[in-house]
Amino acid sequence: MIEEQLRETFERHETLAPSSAPLREAIDRAVRRRRRQRRLTRRLAGATLAVAAALSLPFAFRDAVQPPFVGDTFLPGGAQTMDRPLTVAVLGVDDDGGRSYRADTVLLAHVPAASHTAYLVSLPSDLLVEIPGRGRARLGETFYYGSERRDAAPDPGAGAELTAGTITAATGLPIDATVTVRYSGLRAVTDALGGVEICVDQEVSSRHSGRVFPAGCQRLDGRSMVDLLRQRYGLPHGAYDRDANGRAFVRGLLAGDVNDPVRLARVVQAASAGIDVAGTGISTPRLLQVAAGVDTVRSVDIGSNFRGITIDRVSYQRLDPALSAPVFAAIKENRLTEWAQANPRAVR
Template sequence: MVLASTTITTTKVLANRYDAAVKKGNLIAPKARSGGDDQPGSKLSGPLNYLLIGSDARADDPTAGQRSDTIIIVHVPVSMDRAYLISVPRDLLVQIPPFPATGFPGSREKINGAFDYGRGGEGGVQLLSTTLFDLTGIAFDGAAVVDFGGFTKVIEQLGGVDMCIDERTESQHIGRDEDGKFLPPYNGDYRNPASTPEVYEPGCRRLAPWQALDYSRQRKSLPDGDYGRQRHQQQLLKAMFDEARRQGLATSPRKLDSLIRSVGQSLTVDTGGVPLADLVYALRGVSPTNLVGIRLPSDTQDIGGISYVVAHEDQAAKLYEAIRDDDLDIWAGQNTAWVNGL
């Protein structure tokens, strides 16, 4: 969207075409929407908070359920010149409120269940946004949800990205047998000894689309588990942003048209009624060098034989307050241990 800020506002025809290519939805619950029912998401000046959801839903397996594998709060400060990416751990222990629309009674469990209890789509994000609002007090100006296929299409359209691998990462999903044929290293918890997994060694290099996706999905082989995966996801978003800028998507209507139209049906956005062209133009000052990744102050704990992420109550509360008060610059300077290198 930010990349489109130059091209999308060139003509009304292009703006309308791109606007029509992306699905719209009422993703934010009224309780969690900035401005409430009076002025729902009506502002284009900072500070702004957006909720980004990456769903593990796949078109080839619609019965597998829909979990929000990636949850990122994007905070754009009043200066509108940078963005903070705050990753919410998918295993974060929270109270998910009741959702009458699906008959869900509410429960205390992992936050990524909220999307599924709302039955994915609009209901899923609405329940997730309410859960986050109850937890953090942060109201949202909009949201976007993309499924696994859509994210794959973006990276394939880019033809790969340049990334710096920051730690040795062994794939749980991609491997090969002794003849070089594809053979997953794991089937559930079972390690197939006939498979040699793909390994990403530290260093900077060009990653093919399948490598970039695979690298950013790993967590079980990382010393810091899902925290490492969150960091790698944030790094991948920045790398995609860098690559798109390098290819000139912001000034090439043909390239941008191909990207938006191929991804549009896998992406649902809620801009609070703001025209898409106006929103992307308002975000034109955000660049790849001005993205800051943040990790929620928390740690993993085993509770009743189940692994959860439990927030550090005082530190997490101060982070939520900094987002609400648009003081993340100060918070990040004082809490460098929770800031990811991108």
């Protein structure tokens, strides 16, 4: 409206004033710039929701990490609790370099009713499961079977849905939502921050690139970070050491400087392309409100030395029922808080 009034004013006085062409061009540029800003604002509003989903990122690595603060601007209604228990499957998916989508990390994040504590239960990606309608496989492969499409790009949403159903069949636990964190998204966020400093306890040799990452602290770009986080072979404790490096990445990520508005916008947009949140029993905004209200994150031990089994020359892992069954029962019956208090040595 203001721009049109200015144009009309200049047209009425064109004979009395110098050529208005330069000024008209400046006004047109301002209009185009304002329209671009409005479009960017709308995109950032949607992408901001994905950054809020990054609250779940610490859940993907088994450590007690204080989640970052997300204010009311990000979450309509602010942080809240639920009047019923909530169980979320968090999936760390290796989609880097055009690889088939498989879940390297499978974690259950459980928040009891009216609680501000999230309890984390890690499931081995090599866990022997029966995929509904497909037969025997490893749990981490379930995402691949769900997401793979003939002559088309993989469908992460379908992969997450099938994985959630398989977890329910294996544990008896209903899954209210899934959070899928893709390695390509972690790479983009790392680059948007200008690199992330990570401190590792031991030297890591990449079987993919041949690079050797020394023990100690180092600042890595996105591609190098993903290369490091993918490594488990050659490490003394395999996937468990890989998880430790993941926790180190999370600590470096949360320490990243996003005070610069331009850098923050880049991080927001990068996260929107790499983190997917889907709810079957809860809406995404509601899930994020609950996540923002979590102020304590604790890990529940269901055993770290899983029992191995070989079937048709394929190695799988099995849970120890003595350790896992009581935890699953407590989650299902909304009494995990009481169970944790009665079993302090199994919770950290």
